[in-house]
Amino acid sequence: MTKITLxxxxxxxxxxxxxxxxxxxxxxxxxxxxxxxxxxxxxxLLRCIAGLESxxxxxxxxxxxxxxxxxxAQRDVALVFQQYSLYPNYTVRQNLEFPLKSRLRNYSAQEIxxxxxxxxxxxxxxxxxxxxxxxxxxxxxxxxxxxxxxxxNSRVFLMDEPLSNLDAKLRESLRAELKGLQQRLGTTLVxxxxxxxxxMTMGDRVGVIYKGQxxxxxxxxxIYNTPANTFVASFVGSPAINLLECxxxxxxxxxxxxxxxxxxxxxxxxxxxxxxxxxxxxxxxRPEDFYAAPDGPVRGRIYALEHHGMQIIxxxxxxxxxxxxxxxxxxxxxxxxxxxxxIRPQKIHVFDIRSGLRIPTTQPPHEAQPCH
Numbered sequence: 001m002t003k004i005t006l007x008x009x010x011x012x013x014x015x016x017x018x019x020x021x022x023x024x025x026x027x028x029x030x031x032x033x034x035x036x037x038x039x040x041x042x043x044x045l046l047r048c049i050a051g052l053e054s055x056x057x058x059x060x061x062x063x064x065x066x067x068x069x070x071x072x073a074q075r076d077v078a079l080v081f082q083q084y085s086l087y088p089n090y091t092v093r094q095n096l097e098f099p100l101k102s103r104l105r106n107y108s109a110q111e112i113x114x115x116x117x118x119x120x121x122x123x124x125x126x127x128x129x130x131x132x133x134x135x136x137x138x139x140x141x142x143x144x145x146x147x148x149x150x151x152x153n154s155r156v157f158l159m160d161e162p163l164s165n166l167d168a169k170l171r172e173s174l175r176a177e178l179k180g181l182q183q184r185l186g187t188t189l190v191x192x193x194x195x196x197x198x199x200m201t202m203g204d205r206v207g208v209i210y211k212g213q214x215x216x217x218x219x220x221x222x223i224y225n226t227p228a229n230t231f232v233a234s235f236v237g238s239p240a241i242n243l244l245e246c247x248x249x250x251x252x253x254x255x256x257x258x259x260x261x262x263x264x265x266x267x268x269x270x271x272x273x274x275x276x277x278x279x280x281x282x283x284x285x286r287p288e289d290f291y292a293a294p295d296g297p298v299r300g301r302i303y304a305l306e307h308h309g310m311q312i313i314x315x316x317x318x319x320x321x322x323x324x325x326x327x328x329x330x331x332x333x334x335x336x337x338x339x340x341x342x343i344r345p346q347k348i349h350v351f352d353i354r355s356g357l358r359i360p361t362t363q364p365p366h367e368a369q370p371c372h
Contacts, residue, residue: 259319
């Protein structure tokens with residue numbers, strides 16, 4: 001069993017806290033994604049797991065063994081980086097063989113050949129084995145990098161933004177292949193990315209990192225539907241969630257502000273008792289959770305329209321705020337039109353305006369709301 005456990009790990013560079021007191025358990029055979037913006041500490045955490053950096057505090061266990069004092073080679077992890085890290089004057093075959101010829105491994109020629117054949121078939125590069133890597137495309141080079149990790153048959157795979165240098169179509173193709181590959185190999189894989197689409201489509205679970213701290217861990221569904229704070233809510237989802245600054249009425253029923261008055265109870269949202277009195281909050285509403293309704297509680301004027309084939313992304317001016325709204329492609333709307341909007345029941349998120357933390361709500365069962 002190859003789980004990874006981090007206990008109160010911290011790492012500082014020149015007084016800057018790259019990782020702060022971070023604890024996390026990554027399950028055996030799990031595809032775990034570390035998601036966060038540039039500079040959040042994702043790569044530093046991955047390098048600590050790999051043994052390329054040593055934490056200032058805390059422990060790292062791989063399986064049931066503390067690896068703090070083990071070198072990168074002794075940890076038996078395979079690394080795939082954003083940069084391909086291949087030997088350009090070598091053939092693909094020579095690049096795949098290279099990690100197997102270490103004195104630490106002592107593999108026979110027959111075993112090297114078997115491992116090489118298996119890895120090449122797995123990532124579909126058998127036809128490239130005798131080609132020099134400096135003659136390959138970006139997608140082919142990344143396949144070779146992944147193949148070089150597979151050939152070692154390591155107990156843990158660590159991948160640091162391996163798809164970010166590829167074009168959009170190739171990234172989409174390799175996302176599906178990597179996910180399928182991890183499931184076939186049955187290995188524990190930790191994948192670092194700043195791309196929320198990669199995180200949400202590939203991860204069994206996602207850990208969101210911000211300023212060196214783990215702010216939320218959960219399934220992609222949990223991360224998207226119950227974000228822990230406004231950062232997670234804003235970072236995950238495209239177009240980004242709308243955050244409306246509102247005051248809650250003394251009875252906790254109404255939210256007023258940003259040019260809207262929303263009956264929270266009518267939308268299936270009941271604030272928990274400690275949060276019901278007057279309080280300034282952010283209401284989070286995702287663009288797809290609005291729908292056009294002439295008598296809707298939100299009224300505005302269309303500022304801009306983006307046509308995306310199956311849908312329209314509209315920017316709507318509501319008071320002093322601009323909301324992003326997803327509308328059906330066949331809806332007859334034009335720039336400068338006035339539009340009424342309703343909100344789908346139980347799709348309003350409430351956040352404390354000072355801390356940014358999610359405010360608990362109770363959301364009773366409701367009848368299905370027809371799409372418009």
